[in-house]
Amino acid sequence: MSAYLELRNLRKEFGDFVAIDNISLRIEKGEFITFLGPSGSGKSTTLYAIAGFVEPNAGDVLLNGRSLVGVAPNHRDIGMVFQRYTLFPHLSVAENIAFPLRVRRRPKAEIEAKVAQMLELVHLTPMRARKPAQLSGGQQQRVALARALAYDPQILLMDEPLSALDKKLREDIQGEIKRIHAETGVTIIYVTHDQEEALRLSDRIVLFNHGGIEQVGTGEDLYDRPRSSFAAGFIGNSNLIEIRLDAGAAHLPDGTSLRHFNHPDQGAKRLMVRPEDMHLAAEGIAGQVTERIYLGDVIAYTVRTGWGQDLSIRAQRRAAQHQAYIGETVKIDFNREQAYIIPE
């Protein structure tokens, strides 16, 4: 069965620089997909290739089985909300939303009905006569969203639409975007470098790094079962420890052996434990507390181990059997089920 949107081995070079290489991805209708990654990782280039502003050097973009390569952006029937404010400054809010329908020469009555419906969708009906310059940044992006959805596009692309807004407003509009996704059922591809935003919004996350796809999966997949150290480090915080697995035990760099490691693999491996899965204990990895930050619900410790690595621990304030202070020597342990061997 073919996917709704399919990317096949996409490659794009700018001069000597390979922006994306061998990008393959299948997206189902109605999904909310996030392209997550650091800047320069190729996520925006991939998005612009779908939009039609970047012509790939190799590979294909298929929508409903039809290739989009060579199709001009204005014939792709794709909606997009940009990072910058792109409302047309000389048109009112209502005229901005009506623009794509006017370009398509839809009948007047239909345009009016659709504009009213879209204004309702983004809760901006009272602002319909305002000019973009009279709106706040958040309102402008909501109008841009309404404009991009007015013509019922096959896909909605969003290129870091909230990066110019402050945190509180960003969270409000994230909620609004989720609601609109649920109400309209539109397929959304959302680009962000903010992992929290990606976790909050998406059905699936596509993690980009160095112009390639590092991992595709749900937020839980990426957080609990990262396929690489990069994925483990980019989504959330993690402690990565070099270990050697041997006969049911893990040997640490300082010679400590942790027992009850029943992992099928043997030899040198990289172990990941999330800070919230570590705790102070009577037995375990020895180290000295170098930092202690009281955060209300949790206490964040930094502990320097015998081999000089800093481990992060987030201990529940109430659950902490042991409290430790800076300079104190402590032992750290973790549940074996929460330890994860990175399969790279």
Place this chain on the structure above:
Amino acid sequence: MLMEFSLLGWWRVVLSAVAGLAALFLLAPLGLLIALSFDSSQWLQFPPPGWTLQWYAQVFADPNWLASLLTSLELGAVVTLASVLLGLLAGFAIARGSFPGRETLRGFFLTPMIMPSIVLGIALYAVFLRLHLAGTFLGFVLAHLVLALPFSIVAITGALEATDKSLEDAAMLCGAGLWEARVRVILPAIRHGIFSAAIFSFLTSWDEVVVAIFMASPGLQTLPVRMLGEVRQNLSPDIAVVSSLLVLGTLLLMGLAAIFNKDAKR
């Protein structure tokens, strides 16, 4: 150091006096000329023995003056139109294009601004003689277009570069073709730049005299060319009247520009 005008003490008086004198020095000749246009003496006597509108009536009744006024207006209008259209095309190429030599092209477009106009006049005259364009309206238009185009390109390129390219991309994703997007979205967004381009183009042609002398023929003279001729032959109050009208026309245009710019900022 921060200079605070209110803290300067008696220096304030000196500074104000210097500024006032400078302004007087710059504006007095213009004021004198305007006063002379209402002077009842035909020998441009000052102070005027009496006031009259008779020279204005005389100028407006003179077919030669009216003919050159019309020539200047027509020329200005055609040059403005051509300059804005070409300026738009060149502006899109410079601001949006990516091709080797783009910055060189940008510099090249500006050369008429720094070229001595007498050299330009002679060079154009030499070429136009061969092409049988000397003394024709088309020749005049082309010559003034060379001078006006840099102003137009600077104004429009600047406005385009200040306008986000994403605006164009957004319009295209909305379903508009590239040029439809540019006409329906980008042109309104840069309208103040287009307006400046038009005003500067018109003014460039309107008061240009050096190149115009080479392009003019007895039957085709712009207002400044005829004025220069008149001044050389006989100093009559007509000159004062036409000068005053030129100043008035320029002031009106600048006022219009100011109102428009204020509107664009809102």
